[in-house]
Amino acid sequence: MLLLGIETSCDDTATAIVRDGRTVLADVSTNQDAFHAKFGGIVPEIASRQHLALLSAAVQDALERAGVSSGDLDGIAVTAGPGLIGSLVIGVASAKALAYAWRKPLYAVNHLHGHIFAAFLEQDIEPAYPFLALLVSGGHSQLVHVDSPLAMRVIGRTRDDAAGEAFDKTARLLGLPFPGGPHIDRLARTGKPAAFAFPRHRAERDSLDMSFSGIKTAVKYFLETDVGRSAAPADVAASFQAAVVEVLIDRLNRAARRAPYRAAVLSGGVAANSALQSAFRTWSAQSGIPGLIPSLRFCTDNAAMIAAAADRQGESLRSDPVSLRADPNLPFSPA
16 A cells, blocks of 8 residues: 655645555655744744645655655545644645546545554554554644544543643743744753742543643743742753653553553654653553654654555545545544
8 A cells, every 4th residue: 555645734744655554655844944933833824825835846756755656656645634724725635636636545634643643654563452642742632542543532631732832832931942842852951850840730530631731821920030030941941841741641641540551652743852752661661551652753743644544544534536625623533
């Protein structure tokens, strides 16, 4: 099964050629950070215009890098949602046109499912079902119970800011560039995680939900105090990061006690954070549950994960090249 993947849910114009949902023959991604940095966040209109300018070349680039032609493909997989509607429309419209012109099957993929199946890319060991997925990205933070490629349900989610949003907002408070997550990660490596006791969200006994807006707000007010103004930015970054990671691992641990999981997966853009990866691996070793993390390039948004999801979920995603529509609020599971 040789698939072309297309991902344009936010600000990365990404294409990939993937064989059997596992072997990545080409992985192309054009980052737009330079266009959005001066605004301190993603500007949807700019993102969609860049996708329009870049996507055709990205598709051709992926085919050339993989050494294949359109005739070799078994199908086209595209992110149909959730995401920014302007960005999604560019990817979906392009995939529809290619599927119609090349007479190839079209698969409409949920972006969040893609992050889960990123753990299957270029791995010697694949997660065994049922497994627990901790999906942490800029727009989503959730725990997912995965019984099979087609049987997944969210069992815990953030009630406000996603962890990635909290990272970006806290980075702005510290005067760091956008996107803030990688900058906080680097700065925190020279800081003391226990320097300041920022609050942790304490969920109710039976809840796996999370909250990160309080941590970000606590940092804001702390930086306005005399102690905060004189504090080392690295210590603030490390203490903030430690608070976020502790909440995520706490919910992961609670969820793991509820079912006999055979594996756990950490995925999404924030999964690239070094402190979270370290804590996840420590938790895996202590719990005895095998933990898998996608390669760094497959943690952030990419098209290979979209092709991987389409390969695993198969005909359930088959869509009409004429009628398919992008859905910015695409639900995680069908109603």
